[in-house]
Amino acid sequence: MKKYLLLILLTLVAVAFCMACTSDSEEDEDNNGDNSEEVTESTEDDLVENSVFGTTVSVSFSGTSATVTNSVTGVSVSQSGADVVITSTVEGVEYLLSGTTTSGSFKIYSDYKFKLTLNGVDITSSSGPAINVQSHKRVFAVLADGTTNKLTDSKSYASSTEDQKACLFSEGQLIFSGSGSLTVTGKYKHGICSDDYVLVRSGATVTVAAAATDGIHTNEAVLIDGGTVTITSTDEGINCEEGVVTINSGAVTITTTAASAKGIKGYGNVTINGGDIVVTTKGGDGSEGIESKSILTINDGNIAVTSYDDCINATGSLVINGGTIYCYSSNNDGIDSNGTLTITGGLIVSSGTTSPEEGFDCDQNTFKITGGTILGVGGASSTPTSSVSTQRSVIYGGSGTSGQYISIVSSGGESILNYKLPRSYSQMTLLFSSPSLISGGSYTIYSGGTVSGGTDFHGYLSGATYAVGTQLATFTATSVVTQIGSTSSGGGGGGRW
Numbered sequence: 001m002k003k004y005l006l007l008i009l010l011t012l013v014a015v016a017f018c019m020a021c022t023s024d025s026e027e028d029e030d031n032n033g034d035n036s037e038e039v040t041e042s043t044e045d046d047l048v049e050n051s052v053f054g055t056t057v058s059v060s061f062s063g064t065s066a067t068v069t070n071s072v073t074g075v076s077v078s079q080s081g082a083d084v085v086i087t088s089t090v091e092g093v094e095y096l097l098s099g100t101t102t103s104g105s106f107k108i109y110s111d112y113k114f115k116l117t118l119n120g121v122d123i124t125s126s127s128g129p130a131i132n133v134q135s136h137k138r139v140f141a142v143l144a145d146g147t148t149n150k151l152t153d154s155k156s157y158a159s160s161t162e163d164q165k166a167c168l169f170s171e172g173q174l175i176f177s178g179s180g181s182l183t184v185t186g187k188y189k190h191g192i193c194s195d196d197y198v199l200v201r202s203g204a205t206v207t208v209a210a211a212a213t214d215g216i217h218t219n220e221a222v223l224i225d226g227g228t229v230t231i232t233s234t235d236e237g238i239n240c241e242e243g244v245v246t247i248n249s250g251a252v253t254i255t256t257t258a259a260s261a262k263g264i265k266g267y268g269n270v271t272i273n274g275g276d277i278v279v280t281t282k283g284g285d286g287s288e289g290i291e292s293k294s295i296l297t298i299n300d301g302n303i304a305v306t307s308y309d310d311c312i313n314a315t316g317s318l319v320i321n322g323g324t325i326y327c328y329s330s331n332n333d334g335i336d337s338n339g340t341l342t343i344t345g346g347l348i349v350s351s352g353t354t355s356p357e358e359g360f361d362c363d364q365n366t367f368k369i370t371g372g373t374i375l376g377v378g379g380a381s382s383t384p385t386s387s388v389s390t391q392r393s394v395i396y397g398g399s400g401t402s403g404q405y406i407s408i409v410s411s412g413g414e415s416i417l418n419y420k421l422p423r424s425y426s427q428m429t430l431l432f433s434s435p436s437l438i439s440g441g442s443y444t445i446y447s448g449g450t451v452s453g454g455t456d457f458h459g460y461l462s463g464a465t466y467a468v469g470t471q472l473a474t475f476t477a478t479s480v481v482t483q484i485g486s487t488s489s490g491g492g493g494g495g496r497w
Contacts, residue, residue: 038268039197039221040244046175046199048140053094053115059084059106061099061123083107083127088114097121106131113138113172118149118182125167128157130184133170136196143180143204152185166193166217176227179203186211191233193217197243200250202226214239215254222266224275226250237263237279244268245292247301252277260286263305267293270314272323274300281307288313289327296337298323298346304458310336311350318362320372322346326458328422329353333361334376340365341382343433345372349419349460355379355427369393374433375419375460381431381487386480393433393480396445397487398472400428405449407466408432411442415466418451420459429487437477445472445484 044050057077058069066082074090082104086095091112100122107129108114116131116139123130130151133139143149153167163171167186174194176182184191184207191208192198197220200206204227208215215231216222220243228251231237237254238245245266252275254263263279264270270292281287289305289312290296296314301323305311311327311334312318318337327334327350334350335341341362350359359376360367367382369389377400384393400406400421408417416436421428437443446469454464473484 038243039223040269041246041248042199042201042223042225045138046173046201048115048142048175048177051113051115051140052092054092055090056094056096057086058096059098061097061101061104061121063101064103066099066101066104086110088112097123105129108133108135110135110137113140115140115142117142117144117178118147118180119144120147120149122150124152125154127154128160128188129153129164129167129169131168132162132164133172133174134162135170136172138173138175139170141174141176141182143176143178143182145179147180149180149182150185151182153188155187157188163195166190167211168192170194170196172196173199175199175201176204176206177201179205181205181207183207183209184211185209186213186215186233188212190214190217191231195219197221197223199223200225200227200229202250204228206230208233211235217241219243221245224248224250224252229253231255232257233261234258235261236265237261238265240266240268242267245270247272247275247277249274251275254278255280255282256287257282258287259284262286262288262291263307264290265293266291269295269297271296272298272301272303274323275302277301277303279303279305279307279311281309283308285309285331292316295319297321298325306330308332310334312336314339317342320344320346320348322372324457325349327351328458329357332357334359334378335361337362337365340368342366342368342370343372343374344370347373347457347460348375349458350376351422352376352378352380353423354425355429358382358429360431369433371435372433373435374431375417376431377419377421377425378429379425379427381429384431384433384481389480391433391435391480392437392439392477392482393431394437394443394475394477394482394484395487396428396430396432396473397483397485398428398447400425400430400447404447405451405466405469406430407446407449407451407468409444409446409466409468410436411444415464416443418454418461418464418466420451420461422459427486439477441477442474443477444474446470447472 082101094115191211211233215233448469
């Protein structure tokens with residue numbers, strides 16, 4: 001009996017020990033903000049208002065010195081002039097930065113997530129990052145309401161065994177909130193970098209005024225849930241090395257200058273659910289606007305991309321379900337999928353350059369159209385796949401002159417397409433798909449003429465009155481895809497006409 005009682009006792013002790021370990025692990029995860037799974041959207045843990053920060057350490061910069069006010073047990077401070085280093089072993093701490101330094105920095109080691117409030121601070125570093133977070137925990141970067149904050153790093157960094165590759169660098173998650181503004185100038189490498197993910201919440205204004213390489217660089221994800229993000233960078237505007245890029249809302253403006261630099265680049269999926277997005281890539285070959293090395297999905301939003309190379313490019317597949325999208329490439333395709341291309345809705349105007357470049361390009365893969373208003377012009381065009389498309393398309397081949405109207409008018413006199421060409425083509429291939437193209441309907445294609453009234457979306461005029469010009473061709477939409485004139489299919493999508 002004693003043997004059995006001892007066995008039961010040992011079993012109970014083992015169970016209690018395991019439960020304690022599990023509890024400690026869960027508490028540690030909650031307190032520290034670790035995140036080991038792929039981040040595709042923000043969570044309740046990303047909201048600073050869901051955490052409690054009951055103690056405050058204040059750092060006030062002035063010239064080449066700083067005053068630190070600290071009465072928190074578990075927080076130690078070392079300081080050299082205006083270079084402040086914090087080491088924290090306690091949770092629930094807010095660090096409040098203010099003032100101006102012309103040669104200073106803020107560096108922190110923390111065992112727990114913390115709140116970093118920028119309360120009208122201007123830091124220029126002379127030997128490394130302006131703010132350097134050597135912690136794998138969540139950083140709630142709160143831009144205090146009504147404040148203007150500035151960070152500038154040095155062109156070269158002091159030697160260190162630690163990872164430090166941005167003006168504002170964090171090993172952990174970096175979450176921006178508040179209604180103040182932050183301007184970052186990255187002279188050494190990136191403007192803002194997290195080795196985990198960056199999240200911008202509604203109300204925050206984040207500007208990367210310049211970056212020697214990427215504007216915002218992460219490993220896991222870039223999530224924009226609102227606010228205003230403006231980036232001017234040499235290399236990528238937004239670059240996510242391993243995970244995803246998701247834009248849900250907000251205003252995002254990106255300009256890049258180097259050859260091969262992308263405006264938005266994700267090695268994982270890139271998803272745009274909304275927002276006002278303007279991307280300009282001024283470099284040479286490879287300087288694409290928005291690129292996903294996996295799946296690129298656009299569900300909504302107002303998007304305008306002007307690029308040297310492809311405006312929008314997906315390695316895996318490209319899906320457009322809605323939004324208003326404008327693409328203008330000066331040397332390649334407007335929209336390019338290396339895999340399949342599916343369009344179910346939205347208004348899309350895509351301009352590629354002369355042959356063999358295309359308004360829409362998906363090589364020999366499936367090109368499915370089931371809805372939306374789609375206008376592509378270039379030297380060539382992929383052909384919608386008739387067997388899977390449910391909305392009719394017409395492909396017209398001819399020539400065109402910059403500033404000239406190309407119009408399609410129904411037999412009943414309805415003008416269903418009025419488009420002002422943005423450049424000249426000796427060989428032009430125009431793809432148009434719209435719910436207005438009805439089965440068996442008869443149409444006439446015109447060039448020239450005059451257009452009055454209506455709404456202008458980058459040369460595409462809806463609801464306008466058209467006075468006809470020169471008749472080019474007529475067609476009847478008996479097939480899902482109709483070809484008129486001399487066209488170039490580029491790398492067609494497998495359709496038949």
